Amino acid sequence: MPLVRIALRRGKSPAHIAALRNGIYAAMRDSFGVPENDRFILVSQHDADEFDYDANYLDIARSDDLVIVQIACNNTRTVQQKQAFYKSVMEKLVADPGLRPEDVFINLLETAKENWSFGNGIAQYA
Numbered sequence: 001m002p003l004v005r006i007a008l009r010r011g012k013s014p015a016h017i018a019a020l021r022n023g024i025y026a027a028m029r030d031s032f033g034v035p036e037n038d039r040f041i042l043v044s045q046h047d048a049d050e051f052d053y054d055a056n057y058l059d060i061a062r063s064d065d066l067v068i069v070q071i072a073c074n075n076t077r078t079v080q081q082k083q084a085f086y087k088s089v090m091e092k093l094v095a096d097p098g099l100r101p102e103d104v105f106i107n108l109l110e111t112a113k114e115n116w117s118f119g120n121g122i123a124q125y126a
Contacts, residue, residue: 001116001125002028002073003040009064010045016097017043023092024069031085032077053105060102067093068105074125075110082108 006020021041028034048064055062069089077085086106093099114126 001038001040001118002032002034002071004028004042005070006041006043007051007068007070008043008045008066009051010047012045012097019097020067020093023096024071024089027085027088027092028071031081031088032073062102062105063100065099066103066105067099068107070107070109072109072111074113077108077110 004021004024006017006024008020021043025034025039025041029036051066053062053066053068089106090101090104093104094101114123116123116125118124
């Protein structure tokens with residue numbers, strides 16, 4: 001049930017964006033056990049003046065190819081699962097579309113199961 005938001009600088013190809021979506025979804029399936037078809041991914045592209053980041057925070061040298069991934073998900077994963085997930089996303093996005101590891105920024109927003117409605121005004125997981 002994760003809701004994925006991907007933010008990046010404007011100008012990437014449809015194939016690049018598809019690789020981001022597919023890599024993150026595959027990592028969620030591998031590391032978080034997300035079921036098939038549980039795929040809700042939003043991509044937003046920003047002009048340079050709308051995409052502000054520190055290029056060296058925590059001594060990580062980021063470039064303008066930075067991709068910020070924010071995922072709302074249930075608060076059911078262990079620290080080890082999260083660490084495996086972060087690594088898996090990074091590896092998949094390095095392989096395709098060719099990001100540098102430094103340009104993969106991930107944030108999880110954890111919530112209780114009753115905070116989701118997938119339609120029909122019903123909290124399906126409550």
